[in-house]
Amino acid sequence: MGDALGDAEQTRLRRARAAKGWSQNEVCARLARARRARGQMPPKPESVLRQYRWWEQGKKKATEWQEELCDVFEMSPQALGLVEEPTPSPLIVPTAPPAAVEYGDTAYLESARAYLKHLVALDNRFGAADIVRMSVRFFKSLQNLLGTGAYEPALEQDLNALTGEVAELAGWLAYDAEKHDLVRRMNQESLYYTRLAGDRNIELLTLQNASMHAGALGRPHEALQIARSVLEGGYELSPRIRALFLTRKARALAQGGDESAIPLFNEIESLYLEGVRDDDPEWAWWIDDRELAWHKAMATQSLQRDSTAIAEFERSVEATAPTETRSQYLHRAYLLQAQVDLGTWADAEATIKSLLPLIPEVESTRTKVLLREAIAKVAAYQKVPANIESGIAQLGIALDDADLTEAW
Template identity: 50%
Template sequence: MAREPEPILRQRQALGAQLAAFRQAADLTQGRLAKAALCDRTTLAHIEKGRARADERFWRACDEAVGAHGVLLSAFHDLVAAKQDYEQRENQRRLAQARVRAQRLSTNGPPGPASASSLCDDGEVIESPGPPVRLDGSYVETLHSRIRELVELDIQFGGDQSSGVAFRLFRSVHRKLGTAQCDPRVERDLYAATGELGEVAGWLLYDAGRHGLVRRVNHEALHLSRLAGDRSMELLTLQNMSMHAGHLGRPVEALRIARMVLETNRLSPRLQALFRTREARALALAGDETAAKRTFRRARSLYLDGVRDDDPAWAWWINDQELAWHEAMIHADSDEWERAADLFETSIEVTPGREVRRRYNHLASLFDAQVHAQAWCDAGRTIERIMPFVDEVGSTRTATTLWGALDKLDATRPTSTLREAAHQLRSVLTDAGYGPLDTDHGVS
């Protein structure tokens, strides 16, 4: 679980302690209460210690089971309100900082064409020879700094704009590797940093819907990470490749990548959780709902084992909101839309306010599930939550999800109020540059 601010963490721990006290007063074991709350005993134990989060459904079930008469549910609502208030203040501060970073990176980024598509020919990255230069430790540090800036831009603004900057930078560094003189003491670090840059560029291109480039950049990033002996970045790139294969409607490929990693590596519980989640998603896409849900339960149990000291720095990415979203997607792939909507709502609830792109994407997924479930009132409220982000976050992937949901809505009979709200959403998407035809290169 991502580290929370101390006041929120203390409030969550107090809520867990309240739960334990009510359970004991009701003479219930953790196992019996877990059964009533539709979770396992380990999860309940983590919640009582304040080490895991739970949704409103869980707290409502526990409140009823222990006879708390609304005390636990009210305390949960107080926690949610406190968290939202804190995150709103943090988001305003970080958004101002991110805009400064975006301006600086756009001004100082490497020169090159504005469109990533102009840099490829029949799927090949065009390389032009450049003058030999010497690369040293300070250049590697510069690369790491730029990678951090790109990650922060993704968190705030999505991949549509930053993917072009990332791809041009990756192309430039990749070209230098073939001609530059390099200090032997930093050669491995240079290749590792370039592999990491490729991984980030591949992710941003995925969010921007540039799927032909995603596959090529991912493969090149994997090659560079292997040359550098950077097993950590190799694993992150492989999970990206599994994710992308699933997104393109290739569940067998996605499953093979995930299982290859699981079968050939000794992974920590947190990394096993990541690849078990990828395995579960691929199984759901392939239509094996029972195996998908069983595998995801295993992934969640592994996730609750926590992070080890030797886990990679990027392990923070595997968090509560990401797991909730993937569980929702498994139910969506199984056409269980009402349950999917509940879980998407949970993923949004636990997403920090500063993670604007993730919140926007999860809201789009929630809207899609609500349309499929024909939950018209809920869908209308979700449109209201989506609208502020449409022209602020550049994510073709998310816009594609929204257009897919809007097309689905057209084939149904929504309320007149929802029809009007959907019309406004279409207008805002179009004004932001996301007309229906603009998302054809994405896969919904």
Template identity: 35%
Template sequence: MGQPDESPRERREPMSRIGLASVDDGPPAGAEFAASLREAVARFVRLDSLLGSGAVVDAVVRCFRDAQRVLASGRYRTELERDLRAAAAELGEVAGWMLIDARRHDDARLINSAALRLARLAGDTSMQWFILSNQALASTNSGRPREALRISEHFGEDSRVPTRVRALFRLRKARALGELGDETAALHAFDHARATFGDGVSGRDPAWAWWFNERELDGHAGSLHASLGRHGAALPLLNSAVELASEAVSQRWALHVHRACLLDSALAAGDVAEAERAATAVVPTLGRRSSVRTEHLLHRAVVREAGPSSTLSDVLEHIRRRLPPR
């Protein structure tokens, strides 16, 4: 997902204006309905980049449920069935990802399952990979790392899966092993993921894999080290992720979560200077995007010891006051 320059008009646009072409009356759903599904995907991805998942997640879930209702009713032109299912599956992927960012993991599991079924019926293998890679990360973050490990090992070692997608599943494997506390295996799996990533993008990699880049890799590497309690090792990797996100306009949406991770690890590592820099950078972004995942990281960070720095204590207290209640 990219973040274009935001405009006041887009920040004010009501969610009620984003929906699907109506098929309750008139002829069965056709090309116009399929187009409205694709347009909804693009629109929600853009709004997520600008405003965060919290601002749009309920709206995208409603749109996905509307698409499911149309498909279940059979009120569509049969020659468009595959395209409608594929478009609905993509909308479900977006909804599932936003639910993961909102830390609504049970809801995400239900949506991912429904979207995966639609992708399978449509024969859209690349969308199946996308949804399953998302679910693997969600499973790791919601106390099901062994489930994430099964998914990741299956696709990460399948030679039929294209290079960049295999690298992503190998990264998911490393994160699952980290959550299981197996430091040696997790770091080895991550090295394997980075080596596969270094093989580049193959001609078979899907278009959606564009966002899995060096920034994403360094961000997850830092988070992996942090999950293993290796906060000092996490800092240069998280700094790299922040720098890479800052340099590319299309990646600035990722700044919020990387900065939150960096602040949390700097405090855990007792690096006061790094924590002061990270905390100061976080302040201007507060309230600009609604991401429960990022807010969760910040809540965890602000209760850590600030050390002898009164400046850091003051900034952390300011962040604490600005955060939404848990």
């Protein structure tokens, strides 16, 4: 029995890691983060790595790390092969609802709204990787409150709306943290609660997130379907919100190789210039010059119009406020990729220098992936200037140092 368990553990842990595209070092860094989140100090990195290799080889059982492994891979102990498969048992229906820790009164609602704004501010400053777990816990606490009925009945609509908004934020944070299964689940939860509350504003934001996510996963037709469901559905869209979903449509068309995407940006820019209306949602501020430039850059890049794309990437960086640290980091990473693709090395060197001080400031997994892709592209060139080789090496070291700092 022991050998069989070891074989299963080896296979399932390796498969789980391969599915995520992580190295053993990356898994161990995430394990350390998970242990710290429990208020415990992890062992030294080399010790965790040694143990993890034993677990993958089936030499030892990960008894003391089961919870962290399940958190990191978002899988059950059985799915990871950490325990023997349980014998099926009859369904046991609980006779009492779970207990609610807090009561949903006006003070609770105001406090929860303030906490939501705090999470948004943290994301804008530091990126999503460190706070996505907090947002999911926050969502689950609200979900439990609603499920148990431990709230003032008059606040039910407000609490459903807040829960939907927290789920929307958790989905966005999961996207930035590259936790794609969680993105889809949180988007679905958001749509459930926002529709219960009749909150069209957050429902629309969630649908735009869902279209964005589908495109990011290489499913442009799904992204296009979502955009069209809003544009051609029964939604009353202001010029600013219509511009957003036309942008999503253009991005999906471009990703599918459809040149009709580009003329859409004339209509998008015209709608954008009509400004924000009094009845626009609070999040409409997010649609700005920077975002439009970046979306046009991404669309033209999908259609292999690289020279146009790089000009729009430059515009997106220029339009980003210096105080928006995470956005500065992200948009400069996209610009660097475009510069590497075109081999504009003098500009790439300047972008690398601007990125280096941002790396220890922001923990955005999505941006790190972009930068590592840029590093790999440089390595594929047969010859690059010496200053670029040096700058790219510094970039790689800074990313490795940031991973180590965040983990330990």
